[in-house]
Amino acid sequence: MRPIRRLVAAAALAVTLTGALAAIERPQAANAAIGGITWQDEFNAPAGTPVDTSKWAFDIGGSGWGNNEQQYYTSSTSNIVQNGQGQLVITARKENPGNYQCHYGYCQYTSARIRTSGKFTQRYGRFEARIKIPKGQGIWPAFWMLGDGTAGWPTQGEIDIMENIGREPNTVHGTVHGPGYSGAEGIGGGRTIGAPLGDGFHTYSVDWSPNLIQWFLDGSEYFRITPANLGGDRWVFDHPFYMIMNVAVGGYWPGYPDASTVFPQQMLVDYVRVSAYTDGGGGGGTSALRSNFSNRCIDIPAANPVDGARLQMYDCNGTAAQQWTFNADGTLRAMGKCMDPAGAGSADGTPIQLVTCNGNPVQRFTLSAAGDLVNVSANKCVDIKDWNSANGAQLQLWTCGGGSNQKWSRV
Template identity: 50%
Template sequence: MKKLLSMVAVVVLTALSGCTDSSRPGPGLVWSDEFDGSGPVDERSWNVATGNKEFDGWGNEELQYYTKDSLVRDGDGHLAITAAKADPGAELPCWNGKNCEYTSGRITSEDKVSMQNGRVEVRMKVPAGTGLWPAFWMLGSGVDEWPNGGEIDVMEWVGNETKTVYGTLHGPGYSDDAGVQGEVELPADLSDDFHVFAVQKSPERIQWQVDGRTFFEMTPEKLPEGKKWVFERPFYLLFNLAVGGPWPGSPIEETKFPTTLLVDYVRIYN
């Protein structure tokens, strides 16, 4: 999950419905979290990230401090990740030497759940507002130094671009601003309803979809010349709701807090 990137595909979809039905899992399901019940996330599947300063603003000069309390199963079948203004005087060290002004949540499935080939999809409803940066993404397992293990951003959304979804690859020599990215413009504001975001991953091919329609595809041949394809390995999952950073910018007075990213489910199919 990185800031503004090189665009290689831009698609405008004009016929997508505003809502995708939350159907039961189909054939080939190998793992899912439907986020039923209430309380903390299932620690058999998820790790909860905390902090900011010790992770250098999570690599993007982000303004939120991740806390366990910002993540909860809401009792209505959702994971709720809430970004809020921090309590005045709270000790929340930020990368910039100040206390973070916001709190939010981030979870990963590292060492617990991963996928090498198959389909991963998530149904979620994103919050709108300048400075908000919700994302669902994947990192290559077993490689410590980013981006050598690869990063697949299934969906990113900046809260002041209400109709645009981004999908991105990061790898050695094509990361940060040089990441390879596609985007799709939807006919309606994404924050108005739930949508399904997915990646279909097969040997030497990755496809991005929104509500069942492909908007971006990458193969080794489409990488910048001389760059290495590093995506033939297991990838684990990440959800987060970031605040601030160079790409979405800082929140403005009109940005509403608290605000919540709702995740209905995440599923992996073979």
């Protein structure tokens, strides 16, 4: 949970919409690499019940939390409690000065921050919450994750699933932080809709796969990042993370409450759910890759693994020419050779071919949770050229657009 300043090219531009999310957004297909629920909290206890401490731990204090935040976090049910209506309520309150000692004197505000560290961590998968966020200048709600381990921040990494600052009531931000891109240099994107997010419940989630993280608002993707977006900095998102939820008051990024800010402010959490990553896109296993568009499989023409063979679509037949293995080095192999963008290209229209595996990072691919077969270096999708559903249709790299001609399943 840090201020974000660096944005990733066009993908990070906020999309302004009026009313419902519009057709310009990417439609979502079957989730090829997301399995069953591994952890959840539905907050269905009777009114007045504290948070479940078998699932959550508290952060306590008023240290400023590295951002000059103004609140003191407590474990009191006046700040965090289940409401008997299937929701967790985190309340930011304005208090009489002198109640709690803070890093700059006495805290004027109290709130709550909970985390699953020591209770639950997971590497990869879907992390999702349905939330009605609070409103107001200086109010800073967040649903985010930190890397588990002893190396400390930012080396362990941070994934911000949802952040909002009160002066931007219609905008959600998603961000990553790591060594060389932390704090104000975090890399992120956002989406702006036509009404304040705090007017109702919205679903905030990330799908996290090897070498790929995707952000969603109400099931619609608005941002994605791969190692190619880090400008040579280290990717630190291949180990378990734990979740955090909080409402901060004030700080360098959101600014501070003013006369327009109404207290108390509440964040209502309907549920938090985590789903497994099924290894559908990385690390072991041999299978065919079938198009959701044509129901045909990625194929080596004539089963001849000559360097430069242009990969095609063909009726699924179970032969070695259609059996692909995702390897630990990120390569995608069949008949002893690697899927490869021709000429190490990254432009739209770059042909997809078969060549001898050579260790070049451009030969790394991952199958995302949404079924996108992504070239990690280019951060582009394997695409059936010209939406051709016939045998012999050729493959190319293309900007990921969510069409069924870019959606794949392992079979």
